[in-house]
Amino acid sequence: MIIVEPKPLEEVLEMVKNENSILVVGCEGCTAITQAGGEKQAEVMAHLLEMGLKLKGRKDVKIKATSILRQCDRQMVAISLKPLLEGYDAVVSMACGVGVQTVADIFSNKKIYPAQNTKFMGSHDREVGKFSEMCSACGECILHETGGVCPITRCAKSLLNGPCGGFARGKCEVGGWTRDCAWVLIFNRLKAQGRLDLFTKFRPPRNYQLSQSPRELGGE
């Protein structure tokens, strides 16, 4: 899913300090699952903004919290947000950058403020409360050749023909020798499966046209 990190409250307060009416909108998609931007967090954000703005001498600001199912769905945003936005000039979106932009596209007369920094697409280890980036959406998946480890994302240099010389004891120098070298992982998995021919296979230069932004799919 899409992993976000809440912006520091001070930063959000600074963005909205001159607003008179703010609707804080949560998203029940990825950000709710990671407990960063769902209904609960939207409510907390509304309270914090109210208090923070009061401390800045803004006592009369109208603030309310709400949440919709998915801010990345244009129709859902249009239908569910329209009645809620009545009487508000500004939106603080608790969604990822996709949600923020979808709301901004549809309600272009409203001022929109992001409450999150969108970080990456990753997996969630709930035991240790950790998110790890797993996919860069390169547009030409080769996970079947690399033992299910993505070298584009998990190798710090996105090498297709790794490893480089920057590993020791199986760890990558980027990040201070704490993270596994993706290409050592790939080697170990392919070796265990008796498929080292896939390791020694040469992978030619990538076609970056396949990941040229802005990307679109369908709609014709």
Add this chain to the structure above:
Amino acid sequence: MSKPAYSELMKKINEGKFVVTGEVEPVKTTDLTEVLEAAKRLKDCCVAVNVTDNPTAFAYMNALVPSYMIQKEVGLEAVYQMVTRDRNRLALLSDLLAAGALGIKNILALTGDSVVVGDNPQAKPVHDLDSTQFIYMIRKIVDEGVDLAGKKIHNPPKFHVGAAANPNADPLEPEVYKLIRKQNVGVDFIQTQSTYDIEVIKRFMKEVESIGVKVPILIGVTPFKSIKMMEWLVKFVPGITVPSEIQERLYKAKEISKKKFEEENIEIFSELCKEIRKTTHAAGIHMMAIGFEWVVPPILERAGIRKA
């Protein structure tokens, strides 16, 4: 061996001579004096000299100009190092064509250390190509006269292309197996990272040979500039082992005098060079003594090794 040799380095390797290459490092300056002086000190004992390209991701002078000047002013062949970290395939091709125009004959194709370990860690890393893909690109240029997109090059340059390898790699297997890829793509020679333990070198060479890698390999040797440098390597560079016997010998010599340390240092590394020549199938030695190049000639002399 019917492979053509465009460079002195490759000629000597093909002839089966035990070759020595050196290394110099352009730094953050427009002054070429030091790098030319360093090359002069290596001229009589090295067949070619590597010119580093933004090593450890520190932004320095472009390596092409000193490579050219060393060939022109010093009369020593250059191995122009190129990292793919800082340039995409367009910029790499531009520089290769310029290098061809200036008479460069050897390229060392490297991925380059990550920008995060360098002196401008905020920079955007390029990595359009990795080092293996860069070797593939150079082969296309040299052998077929076309770039990666298949576009024809007028008067294509003739280069030999080298790659790096790390005998200290832990685990060693992925490091060795990746050399199969580089061999299949068509690399001409390999220069390794510095290694201090002859047993590590022997193990690396044995592994490489056992999986069928036949590319000529020059073993990297870096003498110690000081005890401090040795301590730093041992403490902070994971994967590098300096045998305790060597450490003890140098500590003992240092206690006596600076001169004694220098003598012992030269003795230790000439022994290492001799051992490499005697006990492995290495094609030669790549000496890296940046900033203290004066140490290279006496080491080689004592080891009885001529430049080729």
